[in-house]
Amino acid sequence: REVEECPADEEEEVVEILEPYGLDRETLGPLIEKLKANPEKFVDFMMKFELNLECPDAKRSWISAVTIGTAYFIGGLIPLIPYFFIRDSVTALFVSIAITSATLFVFGFVKSRLVNPKRAFWGAVQTLAIGAAAAAASYGIVRVLPETHS
Numbered sequence: 001r002e003v004e005e006c007p008a009d010e011e012e013e014v015v016e017i018l019e020p021y022g023l024d025r026e027t028l029g030p031l032i033e034k035l036k037a038n039p040e041k042f043v044d045f046m047m048k049f050e051l052n053l054e055c056p057d058a059k060r061s062w063i064s065a066v067t068i069g070t071a072y073f074i075g076g077l078i079p080l081i082p083y084f085f086i087r088d089s090v091t092a093l094f095v096s097i098a099i100t101s102a103t104l105f106v107f108g109f110v111k112s113r114l115v116n117p118k119r120a121f122w123g124a125v126q127t128l129a130i131g132a133a134a135a136a137a138s139y140g141i142v143r144v145l146p147e148t149h150s
Contacts, residue, residue: 004039010046011036017049078103104131 011032015025035042047053082095105124112123 007036010042013046013050100131100135101128104128 014032014035015028018028018031019025035045079096079100082092082099083089086092086095105128108127109120109124111127113120116123
């Protein structure tokens with residue numbers, strides 16, 4: 001969109017990107033004109049060199065969608081598992097809290113261990129704290145909303 005609406009600004013950004021490589025404005029003139037002639041290529045250039053982004057591969061987006069969807073499904077299923085096997089809902093609630101807390105802690109530990117092994121424990125604590133805060137916020141919102149009876 002910026003390429004179409006603010007072409008002069010985008011041209012200036014091309015110069016700013018490539019000047020550190022010893023290319024002056026005069027040398028870049030033909031390159032900029034070539035990019036302006038093909039707005040799609042201009043956008044690709046700016047994504048890659050200004051924003052350090054690349055167009056996502058369509059196949060990768062499907063894999064990402066399935067991975068994220070599966071993770072959400074499993075992540076949402078874990079707290080529900082105790083309710084399938086325990087009749088007393090209060091007991092199931094406490095078992096659910098324990099299982100979910102343990103899962104968050106282990107996930108946080110493994111994730112942090114892969115990224116920064118020295119901070120694995122604190123990464124686990126952080127993941128658990130964020131999960132607890134999200135649960136508390138959800139609980140608080142439900143408590144604040146008025147009850148409706150059918």
